[in-house]
Structures are given as C-alpha cells and as structure tokens.
Amino acid sequence: MTEIYLIRHGQTDWNREEIFRGRADRPLTEVGNWEAGALSRALAHVTINFIYSSPLTRAQETARPIASAHGLMVIPLAGIIDIDYGDWQGLSHDQVKEQYPELYRKWQDHPEQVEFPGGESLSMVRERAISAFKKVIAGRPEQSGVVVSHRVVNKVLLCALLGLDNSHFWEIKQDTGSINIIRCDNKRIIVQVLNDTCHLKSLSKERTTTDF
Numbered sequence: 570m571t572e573i574y575l576i577r578h579g580q581t582d583w584n585r586e587e588i589f590r591g592r593a594d595r596p597l598t599e600v601g602n603w604e605a606g607a608l609s610r611a612l613a614h615v616t617i618n619f620i621y622s623s624p625l626t627r628a629q630e631t632a633r634p635i636a637s638a639h640g641l642m643v644i645p646l647a648g649i650i651d652i653d654y655g656d657w658q659g660l661s662h663d664q665v666k667e668q669y670p671e672l673y674r675k676w677q678d679h680p681e682q683v684e685f686p687g688g689e690s691l692s693m694v695r696e697r698a699i700s701a702f703k704k705v706i707a708g709r710p711e712q713s714g715v716v717v718s719h720r721v722v723n724k725v726l727l728c729a730l731l732g733l734d735n736s737h738f739w740e741i742k743q744d745t746g747s748i749n750i751i752r753c754d755n756k757r758i759i760v761q762v763l764n765d766t767c768h769l770k771s772l773s774k775e776r777t778t779t780d781f
Contacts (some may be wrong), residue, residue, distance in 0.1 A: 579604035591654035604746030621716035648701025655688025681735035686687035
C-alpha cells in the first residue's frame with residue numbers, strides 16, 4: 570500500500586490579504602514558516618520515503634523542513650503547480666467582484682463552469698493533477714511520502730479521489746498547512762484524513778487566514 574500525506578503549503582501574504590495567487594511566486598510569511606515547522610514536527614515520527622512539491626516557492630519552503638528532518642531532497646512536480654488564474658492573478662476579491670461581477674458570481678455558485686480569462690479551468694487542473702498523482706503512486710509502490718501543493722489543486726484532487734465532480738469544489742476545505750492522508754492499493758484509493766490542522770492548534774491569533 571502506498572500512503573500519501575497530501576499537504577497544503579503554509580501561509581503567504583496573499584493568503585492573508587485574500588489576493589488571487591495562482592502562479593505568482595510568493596514566499597511564506599512568518600506564520601507560514603511556523604506552519605512548515607509544525608508540519609515537520611507532526612511528521613517527524615512517520616516513515617517518509619519521498620517528498621514531491623509544486624515548483625512554486627511557497628510549496629518548496631513548506632516541504633523543505635520535512636525533507637530535512639528525514640534526510641530527503643524535495644522533488645519538484647510540475648503537474649501539481651497552482652491553478653493559472655490568468656487575468657485574476659494579483660487581484661483582491663473586491664477587485665474581482667468589481668471587474669468581473671458575473672464571472673465572480675459563477676465562480677461562487679458554479680465553479681466547475683468557470684475558465685479564468687487567460688488562465689485555466691478546474692477541469693484542466695484536475696486532469697494534470699490526477700495524472701501527476703497516479704504517476705507518484707505507480708512509481709512508489711509500498712512506500713509512504715509527502716506531496717505539497719495548493720488549495721485549488723488539493724480540492725479538485727480530493728474531489729476526484731472521493732468520486733465527486735468539480736461542482737463540489739466548495740465543499741472541500743483546505744486550510745494552510747493542513748494534512749490529508751490518502752492510502753492506495755491495487756483495489757481502491759482511501760481518503761483516510763481530510764484537512765487535519767491539529768498540529769497548528771497552538772497558533773491562534775496570528776493565523777488569521779485559513780481556507781484562502
């Protein structure tokens with residue numbers, strides 16, 4: 570059985586300010602670095618054979634403390650890079666509401682129907698993320714490892730693994746620094762843990778932003 574610890578990266582300034590990030594390469598904040606350290610401590614006594622990460626800095630910085638604790642190198646995995654928000658990248662929620670009112674309403678009500686202007690749709694993200702995830706499983710039989718990615722990627726990937734279509738996107742929560750545990754054998758894929766943040770409980774007021 571292959572066991573995957575699917576992790577969302579730690580907090581960035583654009584998470585805190587609720588700005589659409591996408592491919593913008595934002596580093597972790599002080600809180601995000603604390604979350605990365607907490608993740609490393611939470612997984613310190615877990616057998617970890619490999620660590621894959623989105624190529625973006627915020628994911629790499631989240632993965633490195635875990636890798637260091639286990640004597641591993643972080644392997645970049647292009648298929649789990651964050652969604653391309655296109656023209657929305659770098660805009661706040663209020664700016665998007667003002668500039669793209671109809672598309673923003675559709676994003677809130679029917680995310681599966683949205684393709685971001687100049688960017689991707691959830692179905693595009695899902696296709697590449699599932700392909701990358703299957704390659705990890707196939708290449709790491711009977712091993713346990715970490716995959717560090719992003720909110721949108723994790724949400725659509727978890728929807729797919731749970732047999733849900735992308736219309737359920739908003740029904741999956743992914744806080745910064747959260748852990749999901751997925752177990753895979755020849756018969757089925759089991760989502761055993763979803764959005765675990767118990768390792769972050771000692772961080773309270775400073776951690777003002779979660780699922781954005």
